[in-house]
Amino acid sequence: MPETNKHEDEFILEASDAGASATPETPDDADQNELLSLYDDIIGAKEEKEKVGIYTEWAKTYLERNFGVTDLSDIEGVHLRNTVEQLLPKVEQEQKMVLEGKMEAMNFAEMEEEAPALWLYNLYGIHPKDIPHVFVVKDDTTGQAQTFEITMEDRARELAADLQAQGHRAYIMQKIPQNFKDYLKHIRQEAHKP
Numbered sequence: 001m002p003e004t005n006k007h008e009d010e011f012i013l014e015a016s017d018a019g020a021s022a023t024p025e026t027p028d029d030a031d032q033n034e035l036l037s038l039y040d041d042i043i044g045a046k047e048e049k050e051k052v053g054i055y056t057e058w059a060k061t062y063l064e065r066n067f068g069v070t071d072l073s074d075i076e077g078v079h080l081r082n083t084v085e086q087l088l089p090k091v092e093q094e095q096k097m098v099l100e101g102k103m104e105a106m107n108f109a110e111m112e113e114e115a116p117a118l119w120l121y122n123l124y125g126i127h128p129k130d131i132p133h134v135f136v137v138k139d140d141t142t143g144q145a146q147t148f149e150i151t152m153e154d155r156a157r158e159l160a161a162d163l164q165a166q167g168h169r170a171y172i173m174q175k176i177p178q179n180f181k182d183y184l185k186h187i188r189q190e191a192h193k194p
Helices: 029-044 048-067 074-099 111-124 150-165 178-191
Strands: 004-007 010-013 134-139 144-149 170-175
Touching: 048 074, 048 111, 074 111, 111 178, 134 150, 144 150, 150 170
Parallel strands: none
Antiparallel strands: 004 010, 134 144, 134 170
16 A cells, blocks of 8 residues: 655645556456546536535545445545545646646546545544555456465466466456455444444
């Protein structure tokens, strides 16, 4: 997971390697089409309220796919929307700087990653560097998957390459393990007890 910094009440997800291995090397077509649709919606949005709504839905999708969070409470939903509102000027300024050539695209964090990261940090004290990850080598040819600890990335990449050399449709993904998702679910339930 990327490093983070907190400067003057601003939460910054260092994007130099953000998302570099968080998505599969061979992404699912449905996921790719959904992302392209969201980009089109953002480009077409003129008013800030509309952009906030789109980015908030995007952040919800990210939380669902990566953390298994499918049931935001009203308080969590409002906090996520407020987080997006807080980050929107920063993201738009960075996008403008990229278009002007004053900043490289790889150096700014994306809203779909930064908003959930800040949301987890502010509500539950979970810092992005504390979120565990594993590598999963998925073989679509056989339907099998193998999981490797984060320290075994080289072995995971070797297996994926070997499978591809054998003619298999195989790729590697970085995922959050189920036990962390269960932990997050537990602390969310505890936080909402009366």
